[in-house]
Amino acid sequence: MSDFVGRPAPQTGTHCKPKQYDALYRQSVEDPDGFWLEQARRLDWYKQPTVGGSWSFDPVDIKWYTDGSLNLCHNAVDRHLADRADQVALIFEPDDPASAGRSLTYSELHGEVIGMANALKAMGVGKGDRVTIYMPMVIEGVLSMLACARIGAIHSVVFGGFSPEALAGRITDCQSRYVITADTGLRGSKVVPLKANVDAALALDGVDVDGVLVVRHTGAAINMLEGRDHWFDDLKSDVDCPCEPMAAEDPLFILYTSGSTGQPKGVLHTTGGYGVWTATTFNYVFDYQPGEVFWCTADIGWVTGHSYIVYGPLINGATGVVFEGVPNYPDHGRFWDIVDKHQVNILYTAPTAIRALMREGDDFVTSRDRSSLRLLGSVGEPINPEAWRWYFEVVGDKRCPIVDTWWQTETGGVMITTLPSAHDMKPGSAGKPFFGIQPQLVDNEGAVLDGAIEGNLCITHSWPGQARSVYGDHDRFDQTYFSTYRGKYFTGDGCRRDGDQYYWITGRVDDVINVSGHRMGTAEVESALVLHDKVAESAVVGYPHDIKGQGIYCYVTLNAGEEHSEQLFAELRAHVRKEIGPIASPDHIQFTDGLPKTRSGKIMRRILRKIAENDYGALGDTSTLADPSLVDRLIEGRQNR
Ligand code: WTA
Numbered sequence: 001m002s003d004f005v006g007r008p009a010p011q012t013g014t015h016c017k018p019k020q021y022d023a024l025y026r027q028s029v030e031d032p033d034g035f036w037l038e039q040a041r042r043l044d045w046y047k048q049p050t051v052g053g054s055w056s057f058d059p060v061d062i063k064w065y066t067d068g069s070l071n072l073c074h075n076a077v078d079r080h081l082a083d084r085a086d087q088v089a090l091i092f093e094p095d096d097p098a099s100a101g102r103s104l105t106y107s108e109l110h111g112e113v114i115g116m117a118n119a120l121k122a123m124g125v126g127k128g129d130r131v132t133i134y135m136p137m138v139i140e141g142v143l144s145m146l147a148c149a150r151i152g153a154i155h156s157v158v159f160g161g162f163s164p165e166a167l168a169g170r171i172t173d174c175q176s177r178y179v180i181t182a183d184t185g186l187r188g189s190k191v192v193p194l195k196a197n198v199d200a201a202l203a204l205d206g207v208d209v210d211g212v213l214v215v216r217h218t219g220a221a222i223n224m225l226e227g228r229d230h231w232f233d234d235l236k237s238d239v240d241c242p243c244e245p246m247a248a249e250d251p252l253f254i255l256y257t258s259g260s261t262g263q264p265k266g267v268l269h270t271t272g273g274y275g276v277w278t279a280t281t282f283n284y285v286f287d288y289q290p291g292e293v294f295w296c297t298a299d300i301g302w303v304t305g306h307s308y309i310v311y312g313p314l315i316n317g318a319t320g321v322v323f324e325g326v327p328n329y330p331d332h333g334r335f336w337d338i339v340d341k342h343q344v345n346i347l348y349t350a351p352t353a354i355r356a357l358m359r360e361g362d363d364f365v366t367s368r369d370r371s372s373l374r375l376l377g378s379v380g381e382p383i384n385p386e387a388w389r390w391y392f393e394v395v396g397d398k399r400c401p402i403v404d405t406w407w408q409t410e411t412g413g414v415m416i417t418t419l420p421s422a423h424d425m426k427p428g429s430a431g432k433p434f435f436g437i438q439p440q441l442v443d444n445e446g447a448v449l450d451g452a453i454e455g456n457l458c459i460t461h462s463w464p465g466q467a468r469s470v471y472g473d474h475d476r477f478d479q480t481y482f483s484t485y486r487g488k489y490f491t492g493d494g495c496r497r498d499g500d501q502y503y504w505i506t507g508r509v510d511d512v513i514n515v516s517g518h519r520m521g522t523a524e525v526e527s528a529l530v531l532h533d534k535v536a537e538s539a540v541v542g543y544p545h546d547i548k549g550q551g552i553y554c555y556v557t558l559n560a561g562e563e564h565s566e567q568l569f570a571e572l573r574a575h576v577r578k579e580i581g582p583i584a585s586p587d588h589i590q591f592t593d594g595l596p597k598t599r600s601g602k603i604m605r606r607i608l609r610k611i612a613e614n615d616y617g618a619l620g621d622t623s624t625l626a627d628p629s630l631v632d633r634l635i636e637g638r639q640n641r
Contacts, residue, residue, distance in 0.1 A: 005424070015283060033051075037050070039280045039435075040065060040068070042283070044075055045070045047067065047069040062468050064249075066248060069245045069248065072252060074150075086105050090319075091103040093321060093341070095187060095325035095326075115143075116236065119236045119237075123235065124211065125148075125153050127152030130175065130176035135182055135194070136160055136182055145306070148253075156256070157301050158256065159583075161582055163197070168202070169263060173263075174266050178210060179211075181198045188328065189329060211228060211229075247272075254269075255269070255409055257519055260522075262523060264521070265470045265473070273463075277465025278307045293342055293344045293345050294318050295323070295344045297350070304379055307412065328360075335349070336365055336368035337368060339370055340369050346377065348378075349376075349377070350381065351517065354378070354390065355547050358394075370395070376392070376401070380517030388427035403419070404418070410489075430505055439495070441456065441458070446484075456495075457495035458489060459488065492509065518583050522539075523540075524580060526540050535559070535572070538556045539595050541609045543587075548587075552586045552588075553590070553608075555608055556589055556590070573589070607634075
């Protein structure tokens, strides 16, 4: 039986119909250089590129548009002054709906970005310098990114929910000499002490910067260190600040993301290819029409915020919403209040938010109008069909197509999705490859799998938005993404392809877990746990969680003489939050006298995953364990929890 739910009535003025998709896709894979040079015309270039891709996956060397030069701040801001200076670029919706919001036209945005760029220059920031941005979801966060792009500095945004320790690691890894932050931030009426966290990070051993730029947001009292800390208001100025011409392959930003091993990696994106990719995907995937209001609920601390709050929408001259708060404050109807208040046409959010709101019942949704909505998007993790249907039927009144967009920090923008009015939708399937994307499924040995089948998802050809490296560690880039299946980009995701050539992402197949749409390396949580002086060893796995998608399950062995207790559980939880941040809070800690290891000492995570999932029937071969009887004790421990 067909699992299509059909295609809602075609919208007016759509960018792509079914036959056009087929033709464009064919062209994009048969003549990628021609196709992507054509798409590059979406941007203004100081020097229009004549070269498309120059890349190899073995050895790994990825470049696009090598002879082009441009500036993405110019593309996102200045070039719109000619025909949409008075159109709203950004609408700010504060945490507290009773507080005053604000909106900036493109002309006002231009003035504010120049103010921020001048403040950065006044601190000494120049082309190629790394600037760490640790901000709440306020317009100044967007300004910070654009101001860096304007003067050729490389931004590294760190999510405001990360702890001082995590922030410090990200500052030192890229030798960033500058930080932009705010006094405090607000999320669901809770205060986030951003500046105090920056102070704490900079007080750690070996962490040092030349300047901290502080945006006054809530007006909370904070400490300012003479000579190092500067108020944005004191340094900003409106003297002319032209955009710095950048080579297409000059770095634009670093964004830290979790992998299966070690500490987070600084994924590096460059200017030209990333700009073309975000501009093109935004245009087609969201089928954006001039004048529409687009709202991506992500945080600028994640790649979704980079590509679809900042670069994609602004390069396209769209009107976007910047929301400081959370979906359940003051009540579970907040999203729909915002949709009505700002007449949002396109909403782009995460399955975890959809599931959390679905649980609260339909009244919060149906009591709001929502008639402005035209298109809905999902990103960050697989969306279960039940949540998909609720999103489609209740939120979108069955009128609005859903785009379930699969992509990653490393891909720069959307890779697999249906396109509105080009494709029928299937709940739970991301759909078809975007232009230029050639997915391939392989088995664990790397053999290519054809037809309707499940396997490990690789991409065989480069695309303009692809990450170029891991900052400062190109070998790690090669090792992480191109060595599992030599010559292919390996995504780390499992995927099924059905008979209609639709792709269904099944989730990570490596040691990365996806908690509320946030990527987390189990290795990071493990190293945080063993830092605690009572912990001897730990192993962390994901397990299915109704709202978060995956929860964090930790197995912990204690040092000799230590007793486990509820209090120690709370202590370890607090410890992980301090080391990484609240998003890494363990959901369960199971104390155990040992971890299942092979005789050569390798932890058998497969077994730990199954036990955490309460799935004891499929433990597989346990005979190679050094201590097979441990499995029964682990199961008992799981059941007694
Ligand atoms: C997962 C977020 C299924 C996937 C843009 C990927 C998804 C990881 C989807 C990247 C989706 C993202 N369906 N899974 N529509 N979107 N993922 O780097 O496992 O924060 O590898 O980028 O999220 O997470 P990241």
